[in-house]
Amino acid sequence: MATTQIESNNKIHPYKMLLWVGFGSIVMMFAGLTSAYIVKKSQANWLEFDLPNLFWFSTLVILVSSFTIQMAVKKAKAGEMDQYRGFLSVTAILGITFIILQLRGFQALELQNVALTGVRSNSAGSFLLVIAGLHLLHLVGGVIAIAVISLKARAAKSSTNQVLSVELVASYWHFVDILWIYLFVFLNWVG
Amino acid sequence: MSGTFANFLIPLQIGARDMASPFMNMLSYWFFFIASIVMLSSLFVETGPFSGGWTAYPPLSALHDASPGSKTGMDLWIISMALFVVSSLLGGLNYITTILNMRTKGMSMTRLPLTIWALFFTAVLGVLSFPVLLSGLILLIFDRNFGTSFYLSDIYVNGVGALSNEGGSAILYQHLFWFLGHPEVYIILLPAMGMVSEIISVNSRKPIFGYMAMLGSLFAIAILAFLVWAHHMFVTGLNPFLGSVFVLLTLLIAIPSGIKVFNWLTTLWRGNIRFTPGMLFAIGFVSLFISGGLTGIWLGNAALDIYLHDSYFVVAHFHIVMGVASMFGMFAGVYHWFPKMYGRYLNNSLGYIHFWITLAGAYLIFWPMHYQGLAGMPRRYFDFSIWESFKQFAELNRFISTVAMIVFATQILFLINFFYSIFKGRKVTVLNPWESNTLEWTTPINPGHGNWPGEIPEVHRWPYDYGKDGHDFITQTTPVGEDESGTH
Numbered sequence: 001m002a003t004t005q006i007e008s009n010n011k012i013h014p015y016k017m018l019l020w021v022g023f024g025s026i027v028m029m030f031a032g033l034t035s036a037y038i039v040k041k042s043q044a045n046w047l048e049f050d051l052p053n054l055f056w057f058s059t060l061v062i063l064v065s066s067f068t069i070q071m072a073v074k075k076a077k078a079g080e081m082d083q084y085r086g087f088l089s090v091t092a093i094l095g096i097t098f099i100i101l102q103l104r105g106f107q108a109l110e111l112q113n114v115a116l117t118g119v120r121s122n123s124a125g126s127f128l129l130v131i132a133g134l135h136l137l138h139l140v141g142g143v144i145a146i147a148v149i150s151l152k153a154r155a156a157k158s159s160t161n162q163v164l165s166v167e168l169v170a171s172y173w174h175f176v177d178i179l180w181i182y183l184f185v186f187l188n189w190v191g
Numbered sequence: 192m193s194g195t196f197a198n199f200l201i202p203l204q205i206g207a208r209d210m211a212s213p214f215m216n217m218l219s220y221w222f223f224f225i226a227s228i229v230m231l232s233s234l235f236v237e238t239g240p241f242s243g244g245w246t247a248y249p250p251l252s253a254l255h256d257a258s259p260g261s262k263t264g265m266d267l268w269i270i271s272m273a274l275f276v277v278s279s280l281l282g283g284l285n286y287i288t289t290i291l292n293m294r295t296k297g298m299s300m301t302r303l304p305l306t307i308w309a310l311f312f313t314a315v316l317g318v319l320s321f322p323v324l325l326s327g328l329i330l331l332i333f334d335r336n337f338g339t340s341f342y343l344s345d346i347y348v349n350g351v352g353a354l355s356n357e358g359g360s361a362i363l364y365q366h367l368f369w370f371l372g373h374p375e376v377y378i379i380l381l382p383a384m385g386m387v388s389e390i391i392s393v394n395s396r397k398p399i400f401g402y403m404a405m406l407g408s409l410f411a412i413a414i415l416a417f418l419v420w421a422h423h424m425f426v427t428g429l430n431p432f433l434g435s436v437f438v439l440l441t442l443l444i445a446i447p448s449g450i451k452v453f454n455w456l457t458t459l460w461r462g463n464i465r466f467t468p469g470m471l472f473a474i475g476f477v478s479l480f481i482s483g484g485l486t487g488i489w490l491g492n493a494a495l496d497i498y499l500h501d502s503y504f505v506v507a508h509f510h511i512v513m514g515v516a517s518m519f520g521m522f523a524g525v526y527h528w529f530p531k532m533y534g535r536y537l538n539n540s541l542g543y544i545h546f547w548i549t550l551a552g553a554y555l556i557f558w559p560m561h562y563q564g565l566a567g568m569p570r571r572y573f574d575f576s577i578w579e580s581f582k583q584f585a586e587l588n589r590f591i592s593t594v595a596m597i598v599f600a601t602q603i604l605f606l607i608n609f610f611y612s613i614f615k616g617r618k619v620t621v622l623n624p625w626e627s628n629t630l631e632w633t634t635p636i637n638p639g640h641g642n643w644p645g646e647i648p649e650v651h652r653w654p655y656d657y658g659k660d661g662h663d664f665i666t667q668t669t670p671v672g673e674d675e676s677g678t679h
Binding site: 012018026030039044121122127130 | 280
């Protein structure tokens with residue numbers, strides 16, 4: 001039997017495990033950055049400023065989007081294709097809204113004279129840009145993944161082959177959501 | 192080393208048809224390929240490759256005008272490293288998942304060959320430490336290109352004056368860099384340790400001594416690898432109290448390392464040893480690991496390290512323990528598994544010549560360097576001859592260079608042996624030429640796609656039943672007999 005078909009002997013699908021191990025990797029990148037943030041903050045020349053309110057709105061949006069993608073998983077499992085597609089679309093829209101709000105947040109900081117880059121910048125602002133920016137890139141990846149499975153969902157008549165994909169994307173989406181909440185709390189209060 | 196042997200050995204030794212995600216495997220390979228091309232291309236740009244040392248410390252790496260090599264060469268260096276990190280991560284995720292999730296029936300974690308355990312811990316180290324380097328590189332990109340002040344402060348630059356940056360800390364980069372940098376030592380060493388454990392057991396015709404202790408020490412080394420990075424930074428003005436914590440944690444590594452050496456030696460003890468080239472290289476690894484490891488205890492002490500830092504003593508230490516020892520592990524692996532790779536043997540006579548010259552050469556090159564380092568000879572100097580204190584070493588340097596050239600020529604001999612044997616080597620005629628217990632030797636001599644033509648064999652025991660109950664070896668696929676003595 002010359003085949004490379006996956007013959008897993010455990011309950012968890014290999015792709016799910018891959019994703020979970022990958023989360024560990026992403027966590028370490030942000031752990032590195034937030035540790036560097038703490039070290040840098042304890043040194044001289046650190047600018048103190050408040051995060052614009054826009055970041056509160058974006059946090060609310062991403063929290064709601066976690067709920068909607070979970071509903072998409074539920075509907076995919078129940079085979080309710082129309083509602084499945086609907087929840088996927090809503091999640092994608094919320095994701096794009098989050099991206100816009102974050103970018104506006106960066107703009108608001110610049111308007112408050114908190115330069116994020118360039119010769120006037122302080123590493124406090126630059127760290128915010130790098131940390132929140134990298135998180136944003138991860139979220140953009142999530143939106144692209146939702147777009148891809150949405151396209152597949154449009155063509156599919158049943159959700160049988162979609163469940164694994166949407167579960168994977170939902171896990172990633174929840175992860176990016178939790179990661180942002182950690183970063184939001186860190187940037188607001190801990191750091 | 193992890194990339195080649197993990198992809199080759201993991202499916203074969205755990206009983207899987209392929210990796211968890213062959214697609215990610217392919218991506219990992221191509222990212223590595225492109226990273227190599229980008230790195231090599233920096234040799235050909237007008238301003239040359241990056242010239243500020245392999246660690247790329249700022250400010251040299253953060254300032255375009257620091258040197259010609261800080262221009263395009265540095266950008267290419269960062270891009271290449273970022274691609275390499277992505278490649279390593281994709282590979283590492285795949286190794287971990289494959290080992291945890293794709294083992295054949297009966298292959299419990301404590302029945303895994305030590306090679307696989309070592310590759311597993313290697314992958315964990317990579318997956319958790321490479322992202323931190325990536326974060327450091329991202330900050331470097333921002334400092335280079337977007338005027339930020341993570342690493343740069345208002346330092347004075349010749350011909351430019353004081354920089355407009357404020358408050359950056361070049362030491363911050365060192366912390367992020369060495370958080371990867373030290374685990375990287377074990378990313379290179381652990382696969383060698385795993386393969387050596389396997390090869391020593393097979394060729395001593397004895398069970399590996401202290402399997403669980405070997406696992407425990409691998410685990411301890413993996414944990415400690417994350418907690419010792421600042422021992423590379425004793426001369427950066429580190430808080431002395433913090434320094435003493437890192438000294439303690441560093442010296443703790445001697446315990447699991449000592450356990451491993453003890454277990455290799457006790458496995459060899461009174462064994463029916465077969466001195467194949469693979470086995471010789473495995474024994475050579477143990478020798479070099481002891482020699483290089485002992486000087487690690489010196490350098491792990493901040494008080495001594497401050498004197499020996501950036502001297503030839505350090506060069507000798509890490510080249511023996513990380514460089515040559517790992518190469519020996521790799522050679523051991525290549526000689527041992529070549530029959531599985533190509534269905535042919537490497538030429539033994541050339542293998543023996545390769546081993547003895549390389550072993551003697553390694554010691555002749557690096558042994559004198561310890562004395563040079565103790566005498567204060569610094570590394571990274573372009574020309575020693577203009578320094579009165581170091582002129583005395585000119586003859587010794589010439590000797591070291593001559594031996595290095597001979598050792599290099601011997602490696603060419605190995606390459607000739609390797610490529611010649613792929614096509615013209617003696618053919619393997621039996622499934623299990625080393626009479627080994629592990630699963631890879633149950634596949635056909637030239638396994639096709641999917642490794643086993645029929646069902647994947649079931650595993651009934653650990654891989655080290657050598658010399659048990661009067662049997663020279665009992666493969667992992669042999670069911671446990673009713674009258675068999677204690678089983679694993």
